[in-house]
Amino acid sequence: xxSYRTRAIVLRRTNYGEADRILQLLTTDGKRSVIARGxxxxxxxxxxxxxxxxxxxxxxxxxxxxxxxxxxxxxIQFYRHILEDYDRLQFGYLVIKLITSASETxxxxxxxxxxxxxxxxxxxxxxxxxxxxxxxxxxxxxxxGHEINLSRDITGDKLDADKTYRYDSTExxxxxxxxxxxxxxxxxxxxxxxxxxxxxxxxxxxxSEVLAECLHVAREHAAV
Numbered sequence: 001x002x003s004y005r006t007r008a009i010v011l012r013r014t015n016y017g018e019a020d021r022i023l024q025l026l027t028t029d030g031k032r033s034v035i036a037r038g039x040x041x042x043x044x045x046x047x048x049x050x051x052x053x054x055x056x057x058x059x060x061x062x063x064x065x066x067x068x069x070x071x072x073x074x075x076i077q078f079y080r081h082i083l084e085d086y087d088r089l090q091f092g093y094l095v096i097k098l099i100t101s102a103s104e105t106x107x108x109x110x111x112x113x114x115x116x117x118x119x120x121x122x123x124x125x126x127x128x129x130x131x132x133x134x135x136x137x138x139x140x141x142x143x144x145g146h147e148i149n150l151s152r153d154i155t156g157d158k159l160d161a162d163k164t165y166r167y168d169s170t171e172x173x174x175x176x177x178x179x180x181x182x183x184x185x186x187x188x189x190x191x192x193x194x195x196x197x198x199x200x201x202x203x204x205x206x207x208s209e210v211l212a213e214c215l216h217v218a219r220e221h222a223a224v
Contacts, residue, residue, distance in 0.1 A: 003061040003071055008032075009115055010050050011100045015040065023050060023070065024100065025058070026115055030107045031100075034060055034068040049073025053082050053092060053119060079123035088122045088129055095136055102144060114139050121198040130211045131193070131201060137218035138194050148221045149173050150191050159187055167217045174217075182217060185210050190217065 011031070012024040019040045025032045039046045049056050050073050059072035082088050095118050099111050114136065121132040141147060152158055153165065154173040164180035165187075167173075174182060189210055193201060 003059050005057065005059050005072075007076070007112075008056050008058045009112065009119070010052050010054070010056070011096055013050065013052070019044075021050075022067075025060075026099065026103070026112050027058075027060075028109055028112050030109055031103045031111075032060060032068055033066060034070045035063060036070040036073070039070075046070060046073045049075050051075060051078055053080075054078040055116060055119070079119045081123045081125055082119070085125065085129075088125075088132075091129065091133060092119065092122055098140060102140070106144065108143070110143060114143070117198055121202075124202070127198060127202045128208070128211060130215045131207075132198060134190075134211065134215045134218040135193050135198055135201065137215075137222040138190070141218075141222045142194075146172070146221070148190070148194075148217075150187055150194065167220050169220050169223075172221060181213050183210075186213050186217070190214050193218075 006027045006029060008025040008027045010023060011026050014022045016022045016035065019038045021036045021039050023034050023036055025034060036046050036050060038044050039050065049058065054075055055077045057074045057076050058070060061069040061071045063069045082092050095115060099115055103111050118132060118136050121127050121135065138148060150159070154168055154171040154175050159165070159174065161184040163176050164178065165174040165182040166177045166180035167182065168175040189207055192204065193214065
């Protein structure tokens with residue numbers, strides 16, 4: 001039986017039979033469904049390597065059809081701090097749900113990188129949850145071919161630092177508005193969040209006053 005090693009994040013665990021589990025894994029190569037035989041037995045060597053909210057090193061073998069076999073699992077990093085904060089935990093579940101659904105039709109390796117980054121960000125309690133959320137929603141939309149335009153408004157004009165804007169959900173973009181809440185500072189931060197990893201963004205100070213509106217724009221654009 002041919003097998004290969006990869007890194008994986010558990011998306012879903014379903015009990016099967018008396019002691020097995022069917023797992024949906026997000027790997028560096030895309031989503032995989034595997035069976036973990038005997039994993040619910042007390043002395044199973046696999047159990048500790050397939051935790052939720054964790055990064056694991058796994059060995060997958062060929063099975064019948066599309067269902068592979070989990071032959072080895074070792075925990076690399078358990079993001080336990082996520083479990084200490086209810087809001088972070090619930091957002092973690094939401095991200096897993098959204099990526100699981102999206103990867104049904106768009107099974108791309110980039111989903112693994114996005115989910116891994118989100119889990120790492122959620123695990124660091126000093127990184128604002130709003131920042132993690134905004135970062136995810138912008139990338140989620142972009143992955144689905146719906147990247148937000150942060151250079152031009154919905155009419156095609158370049159965004160002007162002296163104007164204010166509002167997000168137009170009908171046109172999926174920014175519309176110039178005298179009563180708009182989106183300023184040049186919001187646009188600047190949205191551009192940074194779209195381009196940088198969370199670890200770097202967490203080092204940028206003075207964003208708390210504009211982050212809430214950035215999250216509103218990102219969430220509206222992702223339409224979740």
